[in-house]
Amino acid sequence: MLTDHLVKASRLGLLGQMSTEFSHQLNQPLQAMLNYCNMMQRRIARGTATEELSLNALANIENAIEHSASIIQRIRDFVKFRTLLTEELTLQELIDQAMMLVVPTARGWNADIVTPDAAFDLEVVVDKSQTTHVLVNLMINALEACRDFGVNRPRIELFVREESDHRRVAVGVRDNGPGLPKDDPDIVFRKFYTGKKEGLGLGLAISREVCESQGGSLTAENNVSASGCTFFVTMKRNGSSGSGTDTVELGSIKGDSELPID
Secondary structure (H helix, E strand, C coil): CHHHHHHHHHHHHHHHHCHHHHHHHHHHHHHHHHHHHHHHHHHHHHCCCCHHHHHHHHHHHHHHHHHHHHHHHHHHHHHCCCCEEEEEEEHHHHHHHHHHHHHHHHHHCCCEEECCCCCCCCEEEECHHHHHHHHHHHHHHHHHHHHHHCCCCCEEEEEEEECCCCCEEEEEEEECCCCCCCCCHHHHHCCCCCCCCCCCCCHHHHHHHHHHHCCCEEEEEECCCCCCEEEEEEEEECCCCCCCCEEECCCCCCCHHHCCCC
16 A cells, blocks of 8 residues: 555656646647637638638547547546556558647648558557657657758658568658767657757657557667658557457556666
8 A cells, every 4th residue: 555655656746747748748739729720710811711621620620629638638547547548440540640730730830741642441459549649749859850950841751661570560750850869869768868958858758658558669760861760650450469449557657766867
């Protein structure tokens, strides 16, 4: 009982430290809602707001609201020691959800985001809310890195790669920014490491632990023949082990005693 109280106190303390990261998570869907509202206001003012465009914008706003609610629920689950909930869904669903949240920001930064040409009906077993945020976080990080590096036309490319054992599939996020530190590329996943002026440096560390908790991985490497780097979000394919909706123990947040000391 005492151990449980100590672990919970540790989590609550870390929750306070992570307030910036949670604010960042919520900011993405909120910014998407604001951008879609502004876009519709401009279209109405110009007289170009067709019924189809309006319904599409409203659907995207609704999706962003649902995503915000799921993020808040995940914060509550973290405090209450609930598990990471995985489900079967297609890669297309994940990519579409992430793109809906990122595209408005990318347009504001004059950036190009390229998605896979084909609609991928490959099914994976992941926590939808958390994995969507991993993809969103990677794309936003890439856009910010390109902006800070002075890239005139940021370019983010998403592509799908099946692993050799056919039990996992990876979504690659490639950019044309400054790339990773050459002497130690993996340092970007270290807790509290950040190359930004603001932020706690927890986003990538948490993203990696989320991926590993659901049987996948998150890795990164510098592009060989071009500038920038590529992050790979690897996920279990549906049918690779077991079937149906499953839950796995939440391993994406560790207690203070498990944090690395630098």
